[in-house]
Structure formats: structure tokens, C-alpha cells
Amino acid sequence: MSGDDDLLEDLLDGKHRALARVISKIENRAPGYRELVSDLYAHTGNAEIVGITGSPGAGKSTLVDKLAETYRERGETVGVIAIDPSSPFTGGAVLGDRIRMASTVGDMDVFVRSMSARGTLGGLSTATADAVKAMDAFGKDRIIIETVGAGQNEIDIVRTADTVAVLVPPGSGDSIQTLKAGILEIADVFVVNKADRPGADRTVQELLEMIELGDGGGFSSSGGGHHGADAMGEGGSSPHSSEDSGEGEPDESHEAAQPDEPDTWVPPVVETVATDGTGVDDLIEDLAHHRRYLERSGTLAERTRRRYGEEIRTLLREDVHDLLQGELERAGGVDALAEAVRTGETDPYTIADEALAPLERCLEELEGERLESVSR
Amino acid sequence: MSEQETRSIRCLVAKVGLDGHDRGAHVIARAFRDAGFEVIYSGLHKAPAEIVQAAVQEDVDVLGISILSGAHKTLVPKIMDGLEEYDAAEDTLVLVGGVIPEEDKAALRDEGVAAVFGPGTSIEETVEFVRENAPER
Numbered sequence: 001m002s003g004d005d006d007l008l009e010d011l012l013d014g015k016h017r018a019l020a021r022v023i024s025k026i027e028n029r030a031p032g033y034r035e036l037v038s039d040l041y042a043h044t045g046n047a048e049i050v051g052i053t054g055s056p057g058a059g060k061s062t063l064v065d066k067l068a069e070t071y072r073e074r075g076e077t078v079g080v081i082a083i084d085p086s087s088p089f090t091g092g093a094v095l096g097d098r099i100r101m102a103s104t105v106g107d108m109d110v111f112v113r114s115m116s117a118r119g120t121l122g123g124l125s126t127a128t129a130d131a132v133k134a135m136d137a138f139g140k141d142r143i144i145i146e147t148v149g150a151g152q153n154e155i156d157i158v159r160t161a162d163t164v165a166v167l168v169p170p171g172s173g174d175s176i177q178t179l180k181a182g183i184l185e186i187a188d189v190f191v192v193n194k195a196d197r198p199g200a201d202r203t204v205q206e207l208l209e210m211i212e213l214g215d216g217g218g219f220s221s222s223g224g225g226h227h228g229a230d231a232m233g234e235g236g237s238s239p240h241s242s243e244d245s246g247e248g249e250p251d252e253s254h255e256a257a258q259p260d261e262p263d264t265w266v267p268p269v270v271e272t273v274a275t276d277g278t279g280v281d282d283l284i285e286d287l288a289h290h291r292r293y294l295e296r297s298g299t300l301a302e303r304t305r306r307r308y309g310e311e312i313r314t315l316l317r318e319d320v321h322d323l324l325q326g327e328l329e330r331a332g333g334v335d336a337l338a339e340a341v342r343t344g345e346t347d348p349y350t351i352a353d354e355a356l357a358p359l360e361r362c363l364e365e366l367e368g369e370r371l372e373s374v375s376r
Numbered sequence: 377m378s379e380q381e382t383r384s385i386r387c388l389v390a391k392v393g394l395d396g397h398d399r400g401a402h403v404i405a406r407a408f409r410d411a412g413f414e415v416i417y418s419g420l421h422k423a424p425a426e427i428v429q430a431a432v433q434e435d436v437d438v439l440g441i442s443i444l445s446g447a448h449k450t451l452v453p454k455i456m457d458g459l460e461e462y463d464a465a466e467d468t469l470v471l472v473g474g475v476i477p478e479e480d481k482a483a484l485r486d487e488g489v490a491a492v493f494g495p496g497t498s499i500e501e502t503v504e505f506v507r508e509n510a511p512e513r
Contacts, residue, residue, distance in 0.1 A: 017462050020435035024513075028383045091384060092409035098430060099419035105426040111433050114416055118382045 004032045008039055011138055016108055019138045023113055026130045037130045043137035047079070050287055051158030052146045053186075054167030059193040061100035063167065063274035063283075064146050068110045069103040070280055071142050077109045079135035081128060083147035083157060086116035097146060111135065125156040126314050129307075132160055155186055160307065162300060163290045165189040165283070168207060171199035184210070187267050188290050191283060195271035207269045265293050320359075327355055385510050387438040390418040390427045392455065395445035400473065404440060407499040413438075413506070424451055428458030431468060437510045443474040448484065456487045467511040473497070 007025075010018030022040075025033045050067075052060050061082065068078045080101070086093035095114035104110035113131065117124045128145060135143050147157050158164045166187035190207050192200055268286050272279035294300035328334050340346050389405045391398050398420055408415045416434050418427060431439050439459075441452060452472060459465040465488060472484055473493040481492045490509060493502055 016432055017435075017464060020433055024386075024435040030383075086414070087409065087412075090410055090412040092412045093414045094405055094409050095414060095416045098416055098434075106423065106429060108429060108433075112430075113433055114414075116384075116414055118384055 004036050008036060012043060014139060019111065019134060022134045023131045026127055027115060037133060040133045040137045044133050047136040047140050047143045048291060049132060049143045049161045051161030051164040052144060053158045056148055058167040058169045059274045060146050060167055061097040063193055063272060064144050065101045065103050066274050066277050066280045067144060070284060072104060072107060072110060076141035079140035079143040080112040081131055081145045082112065082114045084114060084116050086118060128157050129160045129311055158186060162294060162303065163188045163287055165191050167191045167193050168203060169194055170197045170203045189286050190267055190269045191272055192269060193272050193274050196273050200271060204269050204271060211267055263297055324355055385413045385506065386434060386436045387413050387440060388416045388418060388431050388434060388436040389440045390422060391420045391442055392422050392424060392427055392451050393445050393447045396420060397444055401442040407503060411503045424454035424458055427455050431459060432462045432464050438469045438506055440471045440473060443472065448472060448476055449480060452484055453487050467513060469509050469511055
């Protein structure tokens with residue numbers, strides 16, 4: 001225990017080795033990691049968190065590198081969490097994003113950490129969220145989460161961010177259609193990287209058309225701007241007019257909250273060439289606009305609340321899963337039960353009911369000391 | 377609540393200095409991956425400070441330095457000093473692979489290098505060495 005207290009103290013003191021070790025503990029689910037993360041929360045809340053996603057080869061790492069470099073030039077410290085897939089067979093992984101982080105090497109104030117999907121059942125998104133907490137508590141001003149936008153897991157991860165940028169490479173017109181139901185919906189900012197390549201203009205045009213459709217009640221008919229997810233929040237924020245968008249972004253000359261900035265967010269499309277830094281300042285400007293929109297509209301509070309809600313749910317799901325895993329093993333393992341289903345002796349629903357029955361009984365008996373007391 | 381550890385051996389495969397041949401480093405990276413390790417590859421032409429930064433931030437168990445240029449006598453000590461500076465030398469297993477003259481090996485070991493793998497070392501041998509010697513934390 002006291003070792004962990006020292007570790008926490010060292011992390012808060014700004015020792016890089018301690019931050020690295022805390023993230024390892026989080027990844028490993030080493031004994032005591034939960035208390036450690038739990039203690040981190042009191043020191044978080046100051047970092048601005050950006051998620052970067054997009055298909056493989058879209059140029060994410062190179063762009064992250066340039067973003068980190070630009071933030072550093074402005075005197076801010078940066079944490080980067082780069083997620084790569086791991087082999088489903090061996091669990092091994094080659095975490096290669098670091099290679100492209102060339103502009104900031106030797107600068108310890110850019111802290112890059114590679115992570116791979118080790119656990120299951122939301123384990124990676126929990127570990128990522130916890131690693132963000134560690135970097136936040138350490139005092140990083142900006143935290144960038146970079147992941148390949150390939151599946152649901154990755155979408156969960158970028159949702160850990162306040163602002164999500166989705167990279168779309170030029171000439172991916174057809175894939176835009178296929179991606180529609182996935183990562184495009186979570187974009188706060190679209191980035192057409194490699195904008196010097198042929199087909200970039202067309203990709204920008206296609207994105208703009210798609211955004212316009214979405215805003216006019218196309219794929220996000222629920223009326224919360226482009227974000228289906230935002231519309232899910234219970235706040236019931238002010239209705240928006242679909243007139244105020246079109247342009248995509250608020251007036252750049254306005255620094256603070258302006259009454260004439262629209263209340264809804266329409267994702268802008270930024271063109272960048274990450275290899276030479278073209279457009280990176282524009283992207284940073286758009287990210288800052290989005291941040292101001294989040295704060296002004298109350299969306300930030302709503303998103304943060306929703307995120308914590310998700311964290312609580314994931315944690316509970318994992319814990320209950322672990323509890324039941326033990327129960328399964330006592331019953332002779334899932335294979336024996338599956339065999340019983342195969343031979344017609346029982347069915348999965350009956351098994352699930354029986355496994356959960358004791359838990360239900362316990363919860364019923366717990367009248368009086370339940371969670372409600374916390375939220376009051 | 378239950379805490380199922382999901383420990384994974386983390387390795388940094390590093391190319392330091394001017395030599396531009398990284399086929400061996402690629403082979404090792406891939407073999408480590410297939411052995412179930414998490415491998416971070418540094419890319420070519422890294423300075424010792426960059427390797428140290430990556431090793432510290434990634435909190436690797438193993439640092440494998442691949443070097444063919446003959447500059448191991450100057451570069452490896454710089455890396456070891458850097459690890460020392462961040463209190464990372466003690467619990468990082470440092471390996472050197474490449475063309476290292478016999479008479480230099482003892483000096484590298486004195487610097488804190490755990491093993492030197494020359495040409496002809498089998499992959500299995502290397503993986504086995506890592507499994508057996510990866511530091512307990």
C-alpha cells in the first residue's frame with residue numbers, strides 16, 4: 001500500500017517514471033490499481049482531451065506528432081495515448097505509432113504511451129480512460145488519444161475525449177458510405193489529411209454534403225445537431241434552428257463566448273498535410289472552437305456526466321462478470337453447461353437465471369444501505 | 377473486487393545511431409510479437425536520448441538495442457546513463473544484438489547489459505532469455 005502512496009506522490013510531483021509505472025499498473029490491473037486510480041480522480045479535470053481516429057494509413061500519428069509539436073511551441077505540455085491492436089492469437093502486438101512521433105523526441109514534456117487491447121469486455125476503454133486520468137493528474141495540459149477507427153471498441157475509446165477528430169483520407173468516397181454508421185457519427189471535426197493528394201477536393205465536398213444532410217435532419221433526425229449521442233442526454237437542450245449552420249464554423253475573430261455563435265455544432269472540415277504541418281494551426285483553431293462550444297452550451301458538462309456514467313456501467317459490468325466467472329468455475333466451467341444445453345437438458349436462459357438468482361436475493365436484502373445515499 | 381492481472385512483457389526494440397539496416401530488428405520485433413510480447417519499435421537513426429525517453433515513457437521490461445555500426449562502445453553507455461537518470465536502469469533488462477567483437481562484450485556487461493546476442497543466435501534462444509530474465513516488478 002505505502003508503495004502505491006509513494007507512487008502517487010511521485011506522479012503528482014511530476015516524475016515521469018512514476019507516471020509510466022502507474023499506467024503499467026492500470027494496464028496490468030496490478031494489485032492496488034483500483035485504489036490508485038480512485039485516488040487520481042481528486043487531481044483531475046484540468047486537461048483538454050482530444051481523440052483522433054480514422055482508417056489505417058490516414059496519417060493519424062503524423063498529425064498527432066504535429067499537433068503535439070504545435071502545442072509545445074505554445075508552452076503547453078502534452079500526453080499522447082496511442083492504441084494499436086493486439087493479436088487475438090498470441091496477445092502480442094507491435095506498437096508502431098511512436099516511430100512517427102519524430103518532432104518531439106527528446107522532449108519529455110510530450111509523454112507518449114502505446115497501449116494495446118489486452119483485456120476483453122471494455123477492458124481497453126476502461127484502461128484508456130484510467131490512463132487519461134493519470135496523465136491529467138500528472139498535469140498534462142493536452143491529452144491526445146489516437147486509435148484506429150475500426151470497430152466499436154475504438155469508438156468507445158475516442159468517446160473518452162471531449163473533442164473527436166476523424167481523419168478521412170482523400171479518395172475514400174466509397175468508404176465514406178460504409179463508414180457512415182460508424183466513426184463519422186462521432187466526429188466533432190473532420191480532417192482531410194494528405195490534402196495535397198489528388199481527390200482531396202472531392203472528399204471535402206462529399207463530407208460537406210454529408211454534414212449538410214445530417215444537419216438538415218438526415219441521419220441524425222433526433223435533432224441534437226449531428227450527434228445522435230448528444231441527443232441521448234437527458235438535458236433536453238434548446239431546440240436548434242437548422243438555418244445557422246452551412247458555414248461550418250463560428251467567426252474566427254471571436255475569442256470568448258459570443259451571443260451570435262450558434263448553439264449547435266456543425267462539424268467543420270479541415271484540410272491538412274501532416275507531413276509538412278500545413279493546416280495544423282487551422283485544426284487547432286477548430287478544436288479550440290469546439291471546446292468553447294462545449295463549455296458555452298453546457299455540452300461539456302453533459303458529455304462528462306455521460307462519460308462517467310459509462311465508466312460506472314463498464315466497471316460494474318466487468319466486476320459482475322468476474323463474480324459470475326467464479327460462479328461458473330465452481331459449476332464446472334462454461335463448457336459443461338454448454339454441453340448440457342447441447343444435449344437438451346437445459347437452456348442458456350435458465351442457466352443465466354439460476355446464476356443470477358443469489359445476486360438478486362442479496363440485493364433485495366440490502367434495503368437501507370444502497371447506492372441512493374451516494375447521489376444525495 | 378477481483379483483479380485479474382493481465383501482465384504482458386513489454387519490449388522496446390531500438391535502432392540507435394547511424395546504421396541503416398533494420399532487417400534484424402524487424403525479425404526480432406515480429407518474433408517477440410509472436411511470442412505474445414508487446415513490442416514497441418523505435419524506427420531507424422535514433423539518438424540515445426530518444427531511446428531513453430521511449431523506454432521510460434513506455435515502461436518497458438526489456439530494451440533490445442540492435443546495433444551494427446560498431447558504435448556500441450559510445451552509444452550503449454549513453455543509453456545506460458540515461459536510464460540511470462530516470463531510475464529505470466535497475467529494472468529494465470537491456471540486451472544488445474548485432475555485430476559486437478568478442479573483446480567488447482565484457483565492457484558492455486559492465487555497463488549493465490544483461491546479454492549480447494551475436495549473429496547466428498536463434499530466435500528461440502532470445503525469446504527464452506527474455507522470458508526467464510524479464511524483471512519481476
